[in-house]
Amino acid sequence: MQHAPVIESAGALVWRVRDGDLQVRLVHRPRYDDWSWPKGKLETGEALATAAAREVAEETGRPVVLGIPLPGLQYLTPEGRVKRVHYWAARRARRPDDGRALAARLPVEPPSTDEVDKQAWLGVDDAAQRLTRKADRIPLEALARAHADGRLATHVVVIVRHGRSVPRNAWHGAEQDRPITPVGHAQAAAAVPVLAAFGVGTVVSSRWERCAATIDPYVRAAGVRPEYVDTLSEAQHERSPARVAATVRVLLEDARPSVLCTHRPVLPTVLDVLGQHSRRSVADVLPARDPFLEPGELLVAHVAATAKGPRVVAAEKITPPLH
Template structure:
């Protein structure tokens, strides 16, 4: 899954929206949260249009909180919905499975009821047939043991001042205006996945890429020499060890680093991908292609340590 959207009618971009299917287990049964909107008298999933400059993932979390009063942590991506609006435009809605990690539960004025239902009850209550696609994918993931995941994000630092235009030590080379703007965009995107641990190369351009997120969540950025270009040149194995430690901890983590380290780190992640999965294919391709500057790669992982398996991979690009 990428952050780009395909062309709509007459070459125009579709109206972009995002949402999530909140799920929980109660007395051993899977339940999902459905919303009722009195304006349309329909039962559906919380969703809404992206604000200007907003990411899909950030919009999904914002809309869930606005419509249900609950703070969501995004999990695996679910099938998107693309359908025509009454005026003839297309609307594209991207969805994620999500768990509630906070919030008051106070309802927005557009929603007058939020109900937790079993999957059978939800299928029977859905107003729009198209909304069944996301529910079926969530149920299938639950049956395969893939729904309960934790996130591991790998971020390549955003655009920095060119080496030829910087007189100081390369370690201190800062982000340029474009890179600083990207760091601000990344903050709510990273937050959407409930990240609680931030690792970074000590280089200024890496630390600055994740600092806006870290400050917004009051989390310290842990500078790790093994994630720097210099540290990698001295001992390439340290970068891989950081990946392995993250898989062992199974804590929601983001790692920010440099291009030269990515092939080794992504190869190690590919080793943990589910055999034959799209996640494995994406990671394998990225070993050669790499990440764009300022790109966030989101791996949803089941289990931990040697038993960890990457179930899904998303690319959030500039």
């Protein structure tokens, strides 16, 4: 028997702190007469994180920056199909801090009262009571725990392995000039909306062509001035892994969302630093085997500031779909 494909949806729990209390944003949908989290179905070729940021902006009228992933939900629709909803924590975007990331996003439709006719900021207890579906309390409880544990206010350090490149044995020029393939260019373009969803405003990359070309679509879309670091190249890393480690530590300590683009042989050093600054549960799920990341793949590390320094409190691997 052939089953209908799962309906994939994405959304976010938008949060803020007022007078020391955690508040969240609920929306009311007149079509269903329910109070829920802003969310919606993926568009063709759209990554889950991109869909989450877009849907929240469409339903609330305000752009957001995604934070830590939250537990998702799966249930049957009235038509008997399986629907899977993926959630993130999210904060409202701030100008000018998030201006670069917002510039890299596609325009969204203005809110429609046919879709959402009411919105409300509520405390956690009030929100739990207002939610129509009890299952929607699951991501809310996770959000509240993260806030209580100091793991909710985060910034990202996104690690990107450059897009697919021309094989070494098929390239007769200098190694630093070896380019990415058409697939690599497609992977580079697909990363743009994902990086924008997480608010990336700082770009650090190896100077070698395949890394520079991978990050270039985001640099252009966001209007960012990239920092090309020679120590992130394969050759320089081999001479001094400690300099790569120092670059990663700087990004962890900086509160600005950032992306670092480098090469497969450099990834063990990068991941080792992330692991040293991670909660044990996070360190255990970081990529541990070669190739660590596939070409064009992203590792999003969510970093919280603590009394002991930066701490990676969550990590997620994302492969942006190609159009």
